[in-house]
């Protein structure tokens with residue numbers, strides 16, 4: 548299971564050789580018949596121009612437009628490589644649906660409400676949220692609600708279309724920012740985009756569940772000569788294999804991306820994550836809204852977290868690129884720093900704490916009361932335990948929110964009593 552397994556030592560010291568430039572002869576390409584096309588492509592590239600950054604390796608492996616892992620696979624669920632919270636239990640998406648509506652209300656019930664999800668997987672989270680929106684029709688009233696999915700994978704966008712619209716979508720011309728459009732089962736307009744910047748401006752609640760961990764990271768090692776970038780090179784002992792090396796000289800990334808006060812020996816930095824969180828922050832500051840980022844991660848403390856998953860097991864990150872999931876823990880302290888001072892950030896708090904604050908226990912009881920089938924009841928209880936047990940997903944996953952600056956200063960009631968409206972999930976939900 549993706550959430551419980553950990554690599555003890557991802558990169559043995561023996562791999563940390565100091566690298567020069569190319570380390571492989573041209574004849575190595577001929578020996579690659581049994582390897583993935585991405586591996587062949589990367590080896591040719593390294594032969595031509597030298598070792599590549601871990602970020603480039605990760606980007607090619609995951610989102611290469613022809614054979615990237617996300618581009619051609621449905622990797623989620625029991626038959627895939629990993630399982631995620633929205634796939635495990637409907638309660639997860641339902642509680643996030645309540646969170647979206649609660650933030651829309653707290654921000655003044657904007658007449659336009661865009662639900663924007665980054666990396667929607669199979670569409671299960673959005674589907675559960677839309678069911679909540681339908682149930683809360685009386686609260687949402689005549690609000691102009693629309694759904695916007697940012698998805699790089701054509702394969703997964705098809706699954707999302709099926710899950711959310713019953714395949715009632717049409718594809719759009721290449722010159723348009725939207726690549727697929729339709730109407731959800733619940734009657735809302737829904738659009739698909741490749742990039743966040745293509746989503747129309749307007750009040751939005753952004754959700755990113757297990758999205759940031761898939762963005763490419765650079766890896767850096769502190770050496771006696773200062774910070775050096777970890778690169779991916781061809782293994783001279785075995786020219787159809789890759790290995791990690793430490794660059795001799797500073798790279799652009801090692802000069803630009805390390806904080807001055809950094810005190811770890813090894814760091815992973817995700818500049819694409821920074822760009823995306825800055826875009827979310829700019830939009831929230833300008834157009835209103837909120838973002839909820841859920842991922843496994845840390846608050847600037849962890850070091851070597853880059854790992855691979857295949858068939859629910861850990862997988863050597865440098866083997867069979869494009870055939871396995873590659874992921875790194877999200878550094879929430881970095882995301883917070885990158886949002887600047889135009890927004891307010893909350894968290895990270897653990898998944899257990901967030902879901903408990905959102906009322907997961909009561910929701911489970913309601914579902915159990917109306918369910919008499921023993922196997923469904925057992926499934927509900929098991930998935931609940933999986934979500935909140937500290938040994939399982941409960942402490943491993945973190946919730947982090949980006950909110951408008953005024954959000955926590957909003958007044959409630961009279962001018963004299965300026966009580967901020969609590970942000971659901973981050974404080975215990977009370978009946979008010």
Ligand code: SAH
Pocket residue numbers: 610617618623631632633634665666667668669697698699700703741755756757758761762
């Ligand atoms: N949120 C889903 C899926 C998580 S897997 C869940 O929790 O079940 C990561 C998702 O992000 C996939 O849908 C993948 O195709 C998408 N993705 C990965 N990199 C992306 C990128 N750079 N841009 C847009 N989507 C991306």
